Amino acid sequence: MNPLVLWFHKLGSPPYFYRFAGRLLPWFWGAALAGLAIGLYGGLVLAPADYQQSDAFRIIYVHVPSAWMSLFIYAFMAVNGFIALVWRIKLSETLAMAAAPIGAAFTFICLATGSIWGKPMWGTWWTWDARLTSELVLLFLYLGVLGLHQAIEDRRQAARAAAFLALIGIVNLPIVHFSVNWWNTLHQGDTVKLFGPSLIDSRMLWPLLVMAVATKFLFAASLLSRARVDLLELESGKDWARQIALAEERA
Amino acid sequence: MSYGSTTSACRALLQRDLSLVWRQRGDALNPVLFAVMVVALFPFALGPEPTMLARIAAGTVLVALLLAGLLSLDALFRSDLEDGSLEQLVLSPHPLALLLACKIAVHWLTTALPLLLVAPLLGELLYLPQPVLPVLMVALVLSTPLLSLIGAVCVALTVGMRRSGMLLALLVLPLYVPVLIFAAGACNAAQQGLPVLAPLLWLGAGLALALVLAPLACAAALRISLS
Amino acid sequence: MSYGSTTSACRALLQRDLSLVWRQRGDALNPVLFAVMVVALFPFALGPEPTMLARIAAGTVLVALLLAGLLSLDALFRSDLEDGSLEQLVLSPHPLALLLACKIAVHWLTTALPLLLVAPLLGELLYLPQPVLPVLMVALVLSTPLLSLIGAVCVALTVGMRRSGMLLALLVLPLYVPVLIFAAGACNAAQQGLPVLAPLLWLGAGLALALVLAPLACAAALRISLS
Amino acid sequence: MSEFVSMGGYGGYVWSAIAIFLVTLALEAAAPLLKRRRVLRELRGRLRRARKSNEENT
Amino acid sequence: MNSPIPLEAPPLLEARGLAYLRNDEPIFGPLSFRLGAGEVVLMEGDNGSGKTTLLKVLSGLLQASTGTVLLNGEPLTLARLSHQVALLGHLLGIKGELSPLQNLRFAIGLGGLRSGITPHQALKSVGLEGYEDVALRQLSAGQKKRVALARLLLVPAALWLLDEPYANLDREGITLVNRLLELHAMRGGAALITSHGAYAYTSGTPRRLQLRGQEAAA
Amino acid sequence: MNSPIPLEAPPLLEARGLAYLRNDEPIFGPLSFRLGAGEVVLMEGDNGSGKTTLLKVLSGLLQASTGTVLLNGEPLTLARLSHQVALLGHLLGIKGELSPLQNLRFAIGLGGLRSGITPHQALKSVGLEGYEDVALRQLSAGQKKRVALARLLLVPAALWLLDEPYANLDREGITLVNRLLELHAMRGGAALITSHGAYAYTSGTPRRLQLRGQEAAA
Ligand code: HEM
Numbered sequence A: 001m002n003p004l005v006l007w008f009h010k011l012g013s014p015p016y017f018y019r020f021a022g023r024l025l026p027w028f029w030g031a032a033l034a035g036l037a038i039g040l041y042g043g044l045v046l047a048p049a050d051y052q053q054s055d056a057f058r059i060i061y062v063h064v065p066s067a068w069m070s071l072f073i074y075a076f077m078a079v080n081g082f083i084a085l086v087w088r089i090k091l092s093e094t095l096a097m098a099a100a101p102i103g104a105a106f107t108f109i110c111l112a113t114g115s116i117w118g119k120p121m122w123g124t125w126w127t128w129d130a131r132l133t134s135e136l137v138l139l140f141l142y143l144g145v146l147g148l149h150q151a152i153e154d155r156r157q158a159a160r161a162a163a164f165l166a167l168i169g170i171v172n173l174p175i176v177h178f179s180v181n182w183w184n185t186l187h188q189g190d191t192v193k194l195f196g197p198s199l200i201d202s203r204m205l206w207p208l209l210v211m212a213v214a215t216k217f218l219f220a221a222s223l224l225s226r227a228r229v230d231l232l233e234l235e236s237g238k239d240w241a242r243q244i245a246l247a248e249e250r251a
Numbered sequence B, C: 001m002s003y004g005s006t007t008s009a010c011r012a013l014l015q016r017d018l019s020l021v022w023r024q025r026g027d028a029l030n031p032v033l034f035a036v037m038v039v040a041l042f043p044f045a046l047g048p049e050p051t052m053l054a055r056i057a058a059g060t061v062l063v064a065l066l067l068a069g070l071l072s073l074d075a076l077f078r079s080d081l082e083d084g085s086l087e088q089l090v091l092s093p094h095p096l097a098l099l100l101a102c103k104i105a106v107h108w109l110t111t112a113l114p115l116l117l118v119a120p121l122l123g124e125l126l127y128l129p130q131p132v133l134p135v136l137m138v139a140l141v142l143s144t145p146l147l148s149l150i151g152a153v154c155v156a157l158t159v160g161m162r163r164s165g166m167l168l169a170l171l172v173l174p175l176y177v178p179v180l181i182f183a184a185g186a187c188n189a190a191q192q193g194l195p196v197l198a199p200l201l202w203l204g205a206g207l208a209l210a211l212v213l214a215p216l217a218c219a220a221a222l223r224i225s226l227s
Numbered sequence D: 001m002s003e004f005v006s007m008g009g010y011g012g013y014v015w016s017a018i019a020i021f022l023v024t025l026a027l028e029a030a031a032p033l034l035k036r037r038r039v040l041r042e043l044r045g046r047l048r049r050a051r052k053s054n055e056e057n058t
Numbered sequence E, F: 001m002n003s004p005i006p007l008e009a010p011p012l013l014e015a016r017g018l019a020y021l022r023n024d025e026p027i028f029g030p031l032s033f034r035l036g037a038g039e040v041v042l043m044e045g046d047n048g049s050g051k052t053t054l055l056k057v058l059s060g061l062l063q064a065s066t067g068t069v070l071l072n073g074e075p076l077t078l079a080r081l082s083h084q085v086a087l088l089g090h091l092l093g094i095k096g097e098l099s100p101l102q103n104l105r106f107a108i109g110l111g112g113l114r115s116g117i118t119p120h121q122a123l124k125s126v127g128l129e130g131y132e133d134v135a136l137r138q139l140s141a142g143q144k145k146r147v148a149l150a151r152l153l154l155v156p157a158a159l160w161l162l163d164e165p166y167a168n169l170d171r172e173g174i175t176l177v178n179r180l181l182e183l184h185a186m187r188g189g190a191a192l193i194t195s196h197g198a199y200a201y202t203s204g205t206p207r208r209l210q211l212r213g214q215e216a217a218a
């Protein structure tokens, strides 16, 4: 077999993944914290004030990365859920379910910082425009996935049911992203473009990109540590889990 | 020795479910009563001014019917689960999605259809403007089956769970929001004298899609939650 | 050999029920989520104009909290009935009305109080005018315990019944209407700048009465439906 | 410095947004650590019980 | 009628012409019997012959259609229930979400505490040492039953009404129940238990109460 | 292994290394056995040893964690269920609001009809003549079970999976079940039944399948 395929196969085994993730974790946490520090410093101190919004625009450095993460994590969860449903891979079930609370946290941050930003900019905490609403629906979808996962006794069955729900809810993602194009709303259109020139000053742009990368690392770190614990719980009858418990007891 | 065709399986299922509803026709009135009461609460809560009530009439009727439908969803598979009929359905070699489509159809006929019939009365309670009523009815005709289909998928996911009521609401409502938006959009357009076709067409498209996909999703979800 | 005082029985009951809620704190959020979703449906159903939403804000928040409270009522005695704890409560020689009052208090604390806490947020979602908010909050503080008390009597009557959900709603809603009228009356008066004291005093009087009578009625109803 | 804190009059908004971001993520990162302690405690309890029943059997 | 207490003292429990009707159909016929301190009585009858119903009437959960229940000579009514009676029914009255210790603490709060025993000791004597803080839903059916038995040890009730106490228990559990019953009788308590006959109380020869249709006798 | 069919023909039912895990704990261990036409196998095991779970896996309701189920040599999957299997579980799958006849008509619609028998005849042969049109909830538990047995007679399944078929039945009902099993075996059908041992299938010496923890053998 192809060595890469073989490695993926090995990664799918819980004890191997546990150790592998354990080795990666410190690096991910380090990268995440360093990125957050640099990004926030760049955004709050180095970037010049916006000519329209003055300093209020600095909320962008937490709002937009969180918004992106809320969508990214949902997609990640749905993809893993799909793998879990079709191929019944335990690691995918665990990863999908570990991603859900992190995604919910980022969605919450996006909503909270967005409405804080909305007060000075639009003069209201909340309007019923398409992007805001669909983001709220996204939060409910996350909560639904979490609730369903918690409500079922058998852990693997719970993961599969919740993954299924996550898949159904994926229709909401394009609505969140494209709603600003489909309906004219209060909310900002796309300002940062992957291809073609972005619409903002590069001194404002780079901290945003750093924050975007840092939140990715934060997600990865949190995901791995959650998945590790969940695997430990899921496999508590197995030998390797006992050995880890014993090792921790001695330490 | 005949193994029976899929058509005859569907016919048997429809016949059984309809005669069950007929035996308990009192229960079938409950969603209607609930919707009437929710609508009746609004004049108390908002005061009895006709112009204001007329303004919110269509939306309130929509929300009331949606909530009534939501609360009746729980019963879709419950009795079949409790007496083991659901196991027999799942074990039958006929396509499960088709059998479930029959069950959903009966559910729609016996809960949503009565709600549709009282909708004009509910509108009247809130002084719904005459020209809006036909649009509201068309929107309801298109959206109630859609709601039943989407709801069935979520019920299938929570079947067999204790205390599933609230969880079901949490799962279902986010998925109901788009349907509500289009239905209400049509009514509001009618109220303002604007063209109403576009949102109704969207509803129709959604319904066509759900008619095909929802039974399949429902079957898959049911298999997951029965294992 | 100590037979235990009534105070210690109440303390034990409160402690147990609170730790049960704590163990399932996820479930405790459900009514809040439901209320948020019902309120969130209205802007979709009625369109997003702030002035119109502001006009109906107080009433809609009241109706949403009332419905959320209504749906959570079912759980008041269900788990105790299912595991036999309710029998043990009824068999205890301490005054049953007092024990039930403790249970109702916990129910209020864990479902209505979170609802009260999100009420300002719900109001904000519908652009509730600032001056109305305090009146709405006072009305809610007075009416939610009243609703819990009235509801508990009805739940006690339907306890142990299958498919009691809809029936419960039918029993409870007519009794909730007067409460709703006074609470909404106060809010509407506030919105129009009129004095709000009278309806709030009525609510207070109702609450005082219910605090005394409802636990007794609840105990009697429970004895009836357990036999 | 005070100019930095006041953020051109928007200080309250900006800093509360940053605070929400950091606090939520900190709680989110702490959750698996707490759960890890609980899971390990349960695992050790399981081990202890298994050991005890082994001793009783032998 | 071999009750070891003098006749002039009222018996712990006395039923006089007790009957219960449901929808005007008799569930069990008029029934009179006495139960003195130190006695254990085994009630037998087919499925649906009314054993559970009789226990509920005796505990005060249901009101007899005719006849009275006397406890220490005083009538038992819904308004006057007693600390003297402990019922263990088909449903155990314990919460799966809580630990055995929390469940027992609640039972003590509600029913009082017998002197000279603590929840920890009670759990130990039903063989649940080490399970004090495990959520009950993780225990097996037999272990749950043991928690309910520990409750009986703790509350200061003189009369135990046990509905099929042997169900769900393994051999060891059955001897445990018999040991508890013996101890209770020796301390001057009394017990009325039902069983499908398989694993009945065997120490000494317990009195039997036959419950079969209309013709029942002590 | 005394199967009366030639070895080259695939057996009606074959399990290969079948195991089922719940929360990663094995419910029953890897299990391999074959069931040929004309055989009746009695499955024995303690409470909670996984008998019901095994029947559900064999019928296709649950998916085995490891191993496969072969029906006439072809694997049984969720997507490919068969008319050949009829399951009678703890829950009978009949509606209390409908009459026996209505319930049987539904079962036929869903599962097909064996030739040479009508619902009326099936009800007659389980001893329910005259009850055709009574609502099922007015029947006793044993009579309900008989309706479920009539369903087995009607549908054209060669493999019967019966979970505690003797429960709730009186002596007469038990001999009825045994008679049905004999008839079914004679016609070339096969059956796998569970029982707590009290009233087992006694005609001939049925093969037994022990289900106890990991060490199970055909
Ligand atoms: C509660 C209120 C708000 C919510 C729920 C919200 C939600 C979102 C979401 C989901 C995105 C990501 C869209 C995507 O990448 O597909 C986003 C991006 C963004 N938001 Fe908000 N937002 C809110 C308020 C605001 C406010 C008040 C402003 C500024 C006036 C703002 C400015 C931006 C900007 C500049 C972007 C980046 C757009 C891009 O480059 O794609 N948001 N918001």
Ligand SMILES: Nc1ncnc2c1ncn2[C@@H]1O[C@H](COP(=O)(O)OP(=O)(O)OP(=O)(O)O)[C@@H](O)[C@H]1O
Pocket (backbone or CB within 6 Å): E022, E027, E045, E046, E047, E048, E049, E050, E051, E052, E053, E054
């Ligand atoms: N809540 C009820 N409503 C209506 N009938 C009931 C109810 N409870 C019991 N019965 C009926 O009363 C009769 C006696 O029931 P009871 O539970 O006392 O029997 P039992 O002797 O305890 O039986 P078992 O040995 O099965 O426990 C039965 O015929 C039963 O069907």
Ligand SMILES: Nc1ncnc2c1ncn2[C@@H]1O[C@H](COP(=O)(O)OP(=O)(O)OP(=O)(O)O)[C@@H](O)[C@H]1O
Pocket (backbone or CB within 6 Å): A153, A154, F022, F027, F045, F046, F047, F048, F049, F050, F051, F052, F053, F054
């Ligand atoms: N839905 C479920 N969720 C979790 N565990 C279950 C479920 N169903 C069964 N179990 C567990 O699986 C094990 C086997 O159960 P099963 O019902 O197969 O036993 P059984 O041999 O049929 O027992 P009985 O003789 O009591 O019918 C038991 O330990 C049971 O607790």
Ligand SMILES: [Mg+2]
Pocket (backbone or CB within 6 Å): E051, E052, E053, E163
């Ligand atoms: Mg009984």
Ligand SMILES: [Mg+2]
Pocket (backbone or CB within 6 Å): F051, F052, F053, F163
């Ligand atoms: Mg079984």
